[in-house]
Amino acid sequence: MKNIKITVEYDGTNYFGWQKQKNGVTIQQKIEEAIKKTTGEIVDVIGSSRTDSGVHAKGFIANFKTNSTIPSDRFREALNSKLPGDIVILKSEEVPDNFHARYSSKxxxxxxxxxxxxxxxxxxxxxxxxxxxxxxxxxxxxxxxxxxxxxxxxxxxxxxxxxxxxxxxxxxxxxxxxxxxxxxxxxxxxxxxxxxxxxxxxxxxxxxxxxxxxxxxxxxxxxxxxxxxxxxxxxxxxxxxxxx
Amino acid sequence: MKNIKITVEYDGTNYFGWQKQKNGVTIQQKIEEAIKKTTGEIVDVIGSSRTDSGVHAKGFIANFKTNSTIPSDRFREALNSKLPGDIVILKSEEVPDNFHARYSSKxxxxxxxxxxxxxxxxxxxxxxxxxxxxxxxxxxxxxxxxxxxxxxxxxxxxxxxxxxxxxxxxxxxxxxxxxxxxxxxxxxxxxxxxxxxxxxxxxxxxxxxxxxxxxxxxxxxxxxxxxxxxxxxxxxxxxxxxxx
Known part of the structure; x- marks a missing residue:
């Protein structure tokens, strides 16, 4: 199982912030849906923070675990092809298993x-x-x-x-x-x-x-x-x- | 009857261009509606050009004739209070009667x-x-x-x-x-x-x-x-x- 770190740019205008919730569409939800369409897996994407509704990001960091054989750096394009234009994966890379987008942040x-x-x-x-x-x-x-x-x-x-x-x-x-x-x-x-x-x-x-x-x-x-x-x-x- | 020249900034993303049409909402239509709400008059707003769907403007020029007693420079705020956030009147001023946003353009x-x-x-x-x-x-x-x-x-x-x-x-x-x-x-x-x-x-x-x-x-x-x-x-x- 690989731990994939992604760097994300998003325009938060049309989202209820990062974190999944019942009231509206969030960025976390959109990325988890894109991963499901790409690998078939249901994963928890861990975000570096919970940005509020309407807040944007140029370098948001998230990570998720996957059994997919897709090369780590290819997740970028694979996910971008499934994501709407206001969420863009800038980079995808494999990181050590203990990397946690939130807890590892300095x-x-x-x-x-x-x-x-x-x-x-x-x-x-x-x-x-x-x-x-x-x-x-x-x-x-x-x-x-x-x-x-x-x-x-x-x-x-x-x-x-x-x-x-x-x-x-x-x-x-x-x-x-x-x-x-x-x-x-x-x-x-x-x-x-x-x-x-x-x-x-x-x-x-x-x-x-x-x-x-x-x-x-x-x-x-x-x-x-x-x-x-x-x-x-x-x-x-x-x-x-x-x-x- | 006064001839009012307006300078308009707009984000064309959500519009079918400047000129009124049956297929969708246009900037001309929105401004004519704002004038109607402000003065009660149904006017033709003449635009300097017909920008296409999705095209933006920082300094679009238009003009319209009005019998309203609103001071010319006050149309700016009056119209802005009636317009959506993606259309902003930057300036309103009275111009000679023969000024025509399209034909007078050099x-x-x-x-x-x-x-x-x-x-x-x-x-x-x-x-x-x-x-x-x-x-x-x-x-x-x-x-x-x-x-x-x-x-x-x-x-x-x-x-x-x-x-x-x-x-x-x-x-x-x-x-x-x-x-x-x-x-x-x-x-x-x-x-x-x-x-x-x-x-x-x-x-x-x-x-x-x-x-x-x-x-x-x-x-x-x-x-x-x-x-x-x-x-x-x-x-x-x-x-x-x-x-x-």
């Missing part, structure tokens, strides 16, 4: 994209969060540095998940400007539920001068969810890379 | 985007044409120059349109590379039916070395449709700007 990088202009976009509207008013990106950049490091991020977590600890290490948080787009890159050893989207919502409060960059320090130390910003929409969020 | 710029990598894209797949094999973009750039100028482009026209002459002036045709994207910009005083998409299809023959750059000269002078390349898909095409 960290992830997400990118959140804000479109900062008066009019919304028609083209690419599913990949950005539109913010009408002008944002102070210099202050937002200053605010970023207060998040970096090992902190208890309980102020930046939505309820509904049960985790042992809300301490996480943010290894990188920086902003890149591309025309009207503000791209917020964030890397950490792990993320709490909605953590990226709440951090971005808090950076937006800095961007509209409702918070000063240095206020971030206090919000982290006080640990009160209501002091942080709102959870911004999923459309702007994209899982860029998973580290192992 | 030229247009289109951009055709090719994604040139082995795997297709999931994210942004509706805005590109995926070409798997490596393209020789240097030869494609060399080929561009043979198109520029005033020529009879009858080899680069699909049947089904009746025009008096197939002579057009291409004022600019150049290629920009952005990572895996090949962006082909083309400006002319007017375009024949499918002209941009057939020119791109012909440039692709140069890109895979089935044609030499200098062959373009002969294809133009001979004027035979079958010597030119195929008409590439609409997804990669975007109307960038209309000149007046």
């Amino acid at each position: 960290g992830k990088t997400y990118c959140y994209t804000i479109l900062n202009k008066y009019e919304p976009a028609a083209i690419g509207r599913n990949y950005v969060y539109h913010v009408k008013g002008r944002l102070d990106t210099e202050d937002m950049k200053k605010a970023c540095r207060y998040f970096i490091g090992t902190h208890d991020f309980k102020a930046f977590k939505s309820t509904g998940s049960s985790v042992k600890t809300s301490v996480r290490t943010i290894t990188n948080l920086h902003i890149e400007i591309e025309g009207n787009l503000i791209k917020i890159y964030i890397s950490a050893d792990g993320f709490l539920y909605n953590m990226v989207r709440i951090i971005v919502g808090t950076l937006l409060l800095v961007g509209i001068s409702k918070l000063k960059p240095e206020d971030i320090k206090k919000i982290i130390s006080e640990g009160q969810r209501e002091k942080a910003g709102k959870c911004v929409p999923p459309t702007g969020l994209c899982l860029e890379k998973v580290f192992y | 030229g247009k710029t289109y951009c055709y985007t090719i994604l040139n990598k082995y795997e297709p894209a999931a994210i942004g797949r509706n805005y590109v044409y995926h070409v798997k094999g490596r393209l020789d973009t240097e030869d494609m750039k060399k080929a561009c120059r043979y198109f520029i100028g005033t020529h009879d482009f009858k080899a680069f026209k699909s049947t089904g349109s009746s025009v008096k002459t197939s002579v057009r002036t291409i004022t600019n045709l150049h290629i920009e590379i952005e990572g895996n994207l090949i962006k082909i910009y083309i400006s002319a005083d007017g375009f024949l039916y499918n002209m941009v998409r057939i020119i791109v299809g012909t440039l692709l023959l140069v890109g895979i070395s089935k044609l030499k750059p200098e062959d373009i000269k002969k294809i133009i002078s001979e004027g035979q449709r079958e010597k030119a390349g195929k008409c590439v898909p609409p997804t990669g095409l975007c109307l960038e700007k209309v000149f007046y």
Whole structure:
């Protein structure tokens, strides 16, 4: 039995996130169906994380066990021929039996994209969060540095998940400007539920001068969810890379 | 009665092109419906061109006559509140009574985007044409120059349109590379039916070395449709700007 690791790009617009559920079609379900059509096997595809409805991925990682004799690197094309156009397998490869897309992960990088202009976009509207008013990106950049490091991020977590600890290490948080787009890159050893989207919502409060960059320090130390910003929409969020 | 000019961005993925028709929903129809909801008037919205099904626009121009007292520049927000997210009015302004989005036009710029990598894209797949094999973009750039100028482009026209002459002036045709994207910009005083998409299809023959750059000269002078390349898909095409 082989353990196959796949790297997946997907447009999450039309899915109820990664994980299988009763309410709607998910990416996990689509990939498991494609494997069944390819090998005849019913497998559990393990994902590196549970992305929410509407969230995208450029480098999602998953793995599954198979008895198929299809060469490992051929799964890519075999599965792509069975998948809809909004899910693409970029790579398939055999990995050691103990590789687990979720538990073996050492960290992830997400990118959140804000479109900062008066009019919304028609083209690419599913990949950005539109913010009408002008944002102070210099202050937002200053605010970023207060998040970096090992902190208890309980102020930046939505309820509904049960985790042992809300301490996480943010290894990188920086902003890149591309025309009207503000791209917020964030890397950490792990993320709490909605953590990226709440951090971005808090950076937006800095961007509209409702918070000063240095206020971030206090919000982290006080640990009160209501002091942080709102959870911004999923459309702007994209899982860029998973580290192992 | 005022003459209102609107600048429109749209994602053509879910539309049967610009012009009203019986077979499906079009952008013209959606805008006329939005005007009816806003002013109560049934108007004819005149478009600068008839973009095909699946073609996008960043700067489409249209105009319509209205008796409404809504200030001209307020039509933008009024219409946007009635339009779906894939059609956005970027600007509305009053123009002289004789302004006609189509007849007053002096030229247009289109951009055709090719994604040139082995795997297709999931994210942004509706805005590109995926070409798997490596393209020789240097030869494609060399080929561009043979198109520029005033020529009879009858080899680069699909049947089904009746025009008096197939002579057009291409004022600019150049290629920009952005990572895996090949962006082909083309400006002319007017375009024949499918002209941009057939020119791109012909440039692709140069890109895979089935044609030499200098062959373009002969294809133009001979004027035979079958010597030119195929008409590439609409997804990669975007109307960038209309000149007046």
